Amino acid sequence: MQSVIEILGKCEEFFAKKGVPNPKIDAQLLLAKAMKCKRLDLFLRFDEPLKKEVLDEFREDVKRRAKREPLQHILGSVDFCGLNLKCDARALIPRPETEELCDIIISRLKENPPKKILDLGTGSGAIILSLKNAFQDAECTACDISEKSLALAKENAELANLNASFFKSDWFENIGGIFDxxxxxxxxxxxxxxxxxxxxxxxxxxxxxxxxxEGGTKDLRKIIKEAPKFLKKNGILALECGIDHPTMLKDENRENKDFSSIEIIKDFSGRDRFLMLTRA
Known part of the structure; x- marks a missing residue:
């Protein structure tokens, strides 16, 4: 029977040959999943021999990861702003940059919490559920054009015991009301x-x-153009953008009287990543 430390070493070497990023951490997380324990617990169990059923599950997961299936899909969940969210192929995996966007919003608005929040293209529901968790009294609405994504978002809301409304819409197509x-x-x-x-x-x-x-900007431009009709005075539009987009979009909207200010915010890597526009 192979021990924990032996199988981890073999898996790390195998992942490295397959070009898997972070081979050591991935091996540990997958073995912890199979052993139904926390990753750090493995360090106290290095000499423990592995049972057949544990090895069988671990090997199947290793095969999936070696084919570059995302670790989050195999683990079935991802941590995001303190929430453990279900994660699978129905929606984009929530990224650290998006978590940064939520943290920025929560930090800036905590003294004057928004009463009505809209999340466009909610995917797994990560953004709207994080904001609902931070602003418990807010009325939270989220939409997506994908019914599969909406189903996942609803499952995450139920798992997190957070109340939000989800419905199908192509950006603002089926949106009604005014939001903070x-x-x-x-x-x-x-x-x-x-x-x-x-x-x-x-x-x-x-x-x-x-x-x-349009170089990755078509949807961003559409949201910026249509958002003012759905924002109250001094309401905020917060967007995650691609490389070079924030400056380009700010320049395009310098004469846009719908907004009183347009701010570019950097992510942790120092890149211009977010736009925060204030309704005039």
């Missing part, structure tokens, strides 16, 4: 960026959630 905050992480990659992305993104994320025409 509209937030979106729309598709913003170019087709070339998608083709050059890691296999986990290129082959497993929903294509419609990744790329947008």
């Amino acid at each position: 905050l509209i937030v979106s992480n729309p598709p913003y990659l170019t087709e070339k960026e998608v083709s050059n992305a890691e296999a986990e993104v290129r082959e497993f994320d929903p294509p419609a959630a990744l790329s947008s025409p």
